[in-house]
Amino acid sequence: MGGLRVWAPRASSVELELAGRCVPMTQAGGGWWEVRVRPADPPLDYAFRLDGGEPLPDPRSPWQPSGLRAASRSVDHAAFPWSDAQWRAPSLSSGVIYEVHIGTFTDEGTFAAAIRRLDHLADLGVTHVELMPVAGFPGARGWGYDPSSLYAPHEGYGGPVGLKRFVDACHARGLAVLLDVVYNHVGPSGDYLHRFGPYFTARATAWGAAVNLDDEGCGEVHRFLLDNALMWLRDYHADGLRVDAVHALLDTSTPHFLEELTREVEELGARLGRPFVLVAESNLNDPRLVRGRDAGGCGFDAQWNDDIHHAVHAALTGERAGYYGDFGSLADVAKALSEGFVYDGRYSAYHRRPHGHPATGLSGHRFVGFLQNHDQVGNRPRGERLSALVSVGRVKIAAALLLTSPFVPLLFQGEEWGATAPFLYFTDHGDPVLASAVRDGRRREFGAFGWKLDQLPDPEAVETFERSRLDWAEVGRPPHAGLMEWHRRLLRFRRERPELRNGRLDRTRLRFDEHERWLVMEREGIIVACSLASKRVQVRLPPADLLLASEPGVRVGPEGVKLPPDSAAILAVRDPPSPV
Numbered sequence: 001m002g003g004l005r006v007w008a009p010r011a012s013s014v015e016l017e018l019a020g021r022c023v024p025m026t027q028a029g030g031g032w033w034e035v036r037v038r039p040a041d042p043p044l045d046y047a048f049r050l051d052g053g054e055p056l057p058d059p060r061s062p063w064q065p066s067g068l069r070a071a072s073r074s075v076d077h078a079a080f081p082w083s084d085a086q087w088r089a090p091s092l093s094s095g096v097i098y099e100v101h102i103g104t105f106t107d108e109g110t111f112a113a114a115i116r117r118l119d120h121l122a123d124l125g126v127t128h129v130e131l132m133p134v135a136g137f138p139g140a141r142g143w144g145y146d147p148s149s150l151y152a153p154h155e156g157y158g159g160p161v162g163l164k165r166f167v168d169a170c171h172a173r174g175l176a177v178l179l180d181v182v183y184n185h186v187g188p189s190g191d192y193l194h195r196f197g198p199y200f201t202a203r204a205t206a207w208g209a210a211v212n213l214d215d216e217g218c219g220e221v222h223r224f225l226l227d228n229a230l231m232w233l234r235d236y237h238a239d240g241l242r243v244d245a246v247h248a249l250l251d252t253s254t255p256h257f258l259e260e261l262t263r264e265v266e267e268l269g270a271r272l273g274r275p276f277v278l279v280a281e282s283n284l285n286d287p288r289l290v291r292g293r294d295a296g297g298c299g300f301d302a303q304w305n306d307d308i309h310h311a312v313h314a315a316l317t318g319e320r321a322g323y324y325g326d327f328g329s330l331a332d333v334a335k336a337l338s339e340g341f342v343y344d345g346r347y348s349a350y351h352r353r354p355h356g357h358p359a360t361g362l363s364g365h366r367f368v369g370f371l372q373n374h375d376q377v378g379n380r381p382r383g384e385r386l387s388a389l390v391s392v393g394r395v396k397i398a399a400a401l402l403l404t405s406p407f408v409p410l411l412f413q414g415e416e417w418g419a420t421a422p423f424l425y426f427t428d429h430g431d432p433v434l435a436s437a438v439r440d441g442r443r444r445e446f447g448a449f450g451w452k453l454d455q456l457p458d459p460e461a462v463e464t465f466e467r468s469r470l471d472w473a474e475v476g477r478p479p480h481a482g483l484m485e486w487h488r489r490l491l492r493f494r495r496e497r498p499e500l501r502n503g504r505l506d507r508t509r510l511r512f513d514e515h516e517r518w519l520v521m522e523r524e525g526i527i528v529a530c531s532l533a534s535k536r537v538q539v540r541l542p543p544a545d546l547l548l549a550s551e552p553g554v555r556v557g558p559e560g561v562k563l564p565p566d567s568a569a570i571l572a573v574r575d576p577p578s579p580v
Helices: 111-115 118-124 159-172 218-234 257-272 306-317 322-326 330-339 374-378 392-403 432-447 462-467 472-476 480-496
Strands: 003-007 014-018 021-024 026-029 032-036 045-050 097-100 128-131 149-153 176-181 200-205 208-211 240-243 277-280 302-304 367-370 408-412 508-513 518-523 526-531 537-539 544-549 555-557 560-563 567-573
Touching (some): 111 159, 149 159, 218 257, 240 257, 306 374, 330 518, 392 480, 392 567, 480 544, 544 555
Parallel strands (some): 128 176, 176 240
Antiparallel strands (some): 014 021, 014 045, 200 208, 518 526, 526 567
């Protein structure tokens, strides 16, 4: 094992508890304590005692096999037999992301069980598997966005070895792996960081105390988070990270934490010869996230774009509650698909102020577009997926727009076959007071949308979690089989047509008719025509050949395309103009 270090600047004494004995640690400067221990074969269980107190797990614990409050266990990362030495991840710009929650992806809810479904993803045509957070969180079940042990993969999923086997299996099938990480808060259950040092400030986020990024001692907090990010990429062979809610990272220091993160990840990729991907989630519509650091940006490769979802969802469902009240027209859909942000400085009634900034000059590859994800499904009272809200025809329209768009598309687990299982919000805090606070918080959030809250599922109930599991038996049954085939055909078409993988927003043109309820997207000779009308409509087009149709009643003639209600058609212009 060699030696152990821990940052505990407020402690007067620190002891290492190891093999039933306590070993005094010595100060190493800067609030760090260290001790040399006799080399031994891992794994070893250990804990720290601050000022003679109870044993506490390591803030950087690599493994918590007995729970978040128990001793830490060492991990020899060099011992795992990786088989991906020749692996090179596909480019995100030509990729398709598939978001997975390990706990509900299979009945078993483990990394091992998820491996058995990877062939489905490879056959579907996705290129990147994005895992919702796998860092240690309280209890047996949860979304993972309340992590308490940032360095230790959740034991219920399979722990460190299970995650490595999953990543190795993905790479063997040509699938890259992105890990969702949470750095804007920790806990609130099972967190001991505050006992060790100034990891938090008095400021608050929506999820608890703000992480200390710009107050006394913040340098070591930056280091704690940066080292965590590098660990997932280096020791677990992840191909990139999706950083949750970066708008909640309160940092007035220079350089900003996000700039440090992108720089250090870039440097690690150069050393290892493996370029990594960083994706940000933000609700600010701020293009600086994905602009280069030399241009005053943060240097992320891409960011999630809620406006794409909101615009399409509101147009298809007619919902106008909450932030959907800012959307609903086909003009909003057209702007989202051709410009990225709908709210680019224009006034938002939901925010009650101008919101966002133009994405001028950015490639569509800088945006991850989606119709569903864990937030947009799970933050509904009943966790309804789009397929539970609209007709199969409209689900196919949405898929056609997303998978032919200039953005990096993301599918949420089960979306490809219109899974009937909801994705609800579930937790396992075990603390009645905390559980009650979570329930009250959810009611307030839903109340702001005007949603009816009768029979709201209890996040702490096991049944809420179990209802969210995917039913894989649906895949071969109608109408699921038809949706599955539609998604497979669209992904194959996207893969085969290079013009669809071009992120040039200035080459994406939209036409629509709000009254007749049709919309046309043109992308360098490829036309996607959609009808949301209740009757058959005809849309004028240049001479074109039909390539894909969501319904058998689509007809193409000299006057254009005739579309049945709730249908989509993809066509190729016979003599496409040369790109300017």
